[in-house]
Amino acid sequence: xxxxxxxxxxxxxxxxxxxxxxxxxxxxxxxxxxxxxxxxxxxxxxxxxxxxxxxxxxxxxxxxxxxxxxxxxxxxxxxxxxxxxxxxxxxxxxxxxxxxxxxxxxxxxxxxxxxxxxxxxxxxxxxxxxxxxxxxxxxxxxxxxxxxxxxxxxxxxxxxxxxxxxxxxxxxxxxxxxxxxxxxxxxxxxxxxxxxxxxxxxxxxxxxxxxxxxxxxxxxxxxxxxxxxxxxxxxxxxxxxxxxxxxxxxxxxxxxxxxxxxxxxxxxxxxxxxxxxxxxxxxxxxxxxxxxxxxxxxxxxxxxxxxxxxxxxxxxxxxxxxxxxxxxxxxxxxxxxxxxxxxxxxxxxxxxxxxxxxxxxxxxxxxxxxxxxxxxxxxxxxxxxxxxxxxxxxxxxxxxxxxxxxxxxxxxxxxxxxxxxxxxxxxxxxxxxxxxxxxxxxxxxxxxxxxxxxxxx
Ligand SMILES: Cc1cc2nc3c(=O)[nH]c(=O)nc-3n(C[C@H](O)[C@H](O)[C@H](O)COP(=O)(O)OP(=O)(O)OC[C@H]3O[C@@H](n4cnc5c(N)ncnc54)[C@H](O)[C@@H]3O)c2cc1C
Numbered sequence: 001x002x003x004x005x006x007x008x009x010x011x012x013x014x015x016x017x018x019x020x021x022x023x024x025x026x027x028x029x030x031x032x033x034x035x036x037x038x039x040x041x042x043x044x045x046x047x048x049x050x051x052x053x054x055x056x057x058x059x060x061x062x063x064x065x066x067x068x069x070x071x072x073x074x075x076x077x078x079x080x081x082x083x084x085x086x087x088x089x090x091x092x093x094x095x096x097x098x099x100x101x102x103x104x105x106x107x108x109x110x111x112x113x114x115x116x117x118x119x120x121x122x123x124x125x126x127x128x129x130x131x132x133x134x135x136x137x138x139x140x141x142x143x144x145x146x147x148x149x150x151x152x153x154x155x156x157x158x159x160x161x162x163x164x165x166x167x168x169x170x171x172x173x174x175x176x177x178x179x180x181x182x183x184x185x186x187x188x189x190x191x192x193x194x195x196x197x198x199x200x201x202x203x204x205x206x207x208x209x210x211x212x213x214x215x216x217x218x219x220x221x222x223x224x225x226x227x228x229x230x231x232x233x234x235x236x237x238x239x240x241x242x243x244x245x246x247x248x249x250x251x252x253x254x255x256x257x258x259x260x261x262x263x264x265x266x267x268x269x270x271x272x273x274x275x276x277x278x279x280x281x282x283x284x285x286x287x288x289x290x291x292x293x294x295x296x297x298x299x300x301x302x303x304x305x306x307x308x309x310x311x312x313x314x315x316x317x318x319x320x321x322x323x324x325x326x327x328x329x330x331x332x333x334x335x336x337x338x339x340x341x342x343x344x345x346x347x348x349x350x351x352x353x354x355x356x357x358x359x360x361x362x363x364x365x366x367x368x369x370x371x372x373x374x375x376x377x378x379x380x381x382x383x384x385x386x387x388x389x390x391x392x393x394x395x396x397x398x399x400x401x402x403x404x405x406x407x408x409x410x411x412x413x414x415x416x417x418x419x420x421x422x423x424x425x426x427x428x429x430x431x432x433x434x435x436x437x438x439x440x441x442x443x444x445x446x447x448x449x450x451x452x453x454x455x456x457x
Pocket of ligand 1: 033072073076255348370371381
């Protein structure tokens with residue numbers, strides 16, 4: 001089994017060549033820090049709107065090194081938000097507009113991929129979130145009702161145990177939430193293809209160039225300085241590594257495994273012919289995909305957080321995390337018990353103190369940002385890129401009035417409180433799952449307590 005080495009997705013396509021680094025001091029109209037989906041989408045839409053704009057993307061490792069090249073490949077149009085927090089500053093109409101705009105990102109990402117010839121193993125399908133315990137069923141029904149209330153009644157609905165079994169055979173499945181019009185992707189192929197498309201559009205990307213600080217008009221790197229009136233910070237889960245940003249977004253880990261390609265007789269037992277992106281309603285939930293070549297990937301939290309917001313480097317999860325992921329694989333797909341695990345890896349995602357994604361630009365300083373997507377950034381980053389472009393260009397579009405724009409959120413607590421909060425939350429979520437596993441158990445209060453501890457709900 002390969003451990004780390006960025007991710008299985010690069011095992012699939014090979015680690016990329018490095019573009020050249022910044023070669024001394026430079027200038028640009030817009031400097032973008034970080035070449036993941038967010039930075040690249042922002043560059044794409046800026047250039048599409050104004051081809052004359054000089055856009056420079058500065059990347060510490062290589063384009064797609066971060067979560068964008070490591071994620072679960074769920075392109076869902078879902079996003080991290082909380083209606084109570086949004087309604088403090090926005091109307092119900094604006095909140096519904098936001099849900100609709102996010103839903104539209106699935107088609108938009110696929111549209112650009114098609115027009116740019118990006119082959120990212122994209123398969124349009126449904127999201128299937130399965131409940132295997134009565135407590136999970138109750139949570140699932142509440143989620144379906146919530147999402148339908150906020151404008152997703154056309155694409156979110158519940159199915160019963162028989163219909164789940166017709167699609168995929170998961171032991172003990174009692175029902176599932178279906179989200180239509182989503183897609184499965186190979187994440188590294190998407191981000192690498194996007195980087196190439198952005199370059200073809202005339203954007204400069206420099207790699208192997210670490211930003212060591214930035215302020216109004218100036219980005220400092222280990223390879224020289226960049227002067228630019230607009231600077232966009234697109235570093236998501238890595239933001240804590242920038243000076244003065246340690247407590248802004250908490251870097252949360254998520255880990256995955258990939259099996260070997262499974263033979264047809266195993267697939268016959270599992271079903272899953274629709275290639276749905278598949279998860280469960282456990283408190284410490286999992287997310288899975290059936291890959292292009294018939295592997296199963298399983299993702300879940302593992303060690304949630306490193307003390308002091310320390311960041312992972314090459315994506316190597318610990319042995320206990322791998323053991324837990326394999327246990328989930330065997331529980332949900334017993335027919336795959338004999339399958340070899342080919343790869344295990346992990347990455348970081350950014351979590352704001354209120355667990356809601358944000359995008360914004362301060363016109364006084366020209367400093368902008370986007371992120372804090374809390375693990376659902378594949379589609380959120382696309383809307384972020386479009387919104388950043390509109391904000392930079394001063395366009396008065398519908399996007400710049402959505403509730404997540406220019407939201408300011410308080411910082412996380414100093415250590416050891418950050419570590420205690422997050423570690424305590426996940427301990428409580430895992431304990432809640434153990435309680436809910438008992439026959440006839442309803443939703444455990446421990447989960448609510450865990451979420452309250454960190455302000456997640
Ligand atoms: C394991 C895992 C599974 C996930 N699964 C899903 C999923 O299935 N669906 C979904 O919607 N979301 C998922 N997410 C979340 C999603 O992948 C991210 O939200 C999204 O990719 C963030 O994109 P980004 O461009 O903002 O950040 P990143 O892709 O992390 O890019 C940030 C970039 O900034 C660079 N950088 C950092 N510091 C510096 C510096 N000082 N100087 C220069 N460059 C710097 C990094 O090297 C990196 O390339 C997952 C995340 C993880 C970690």
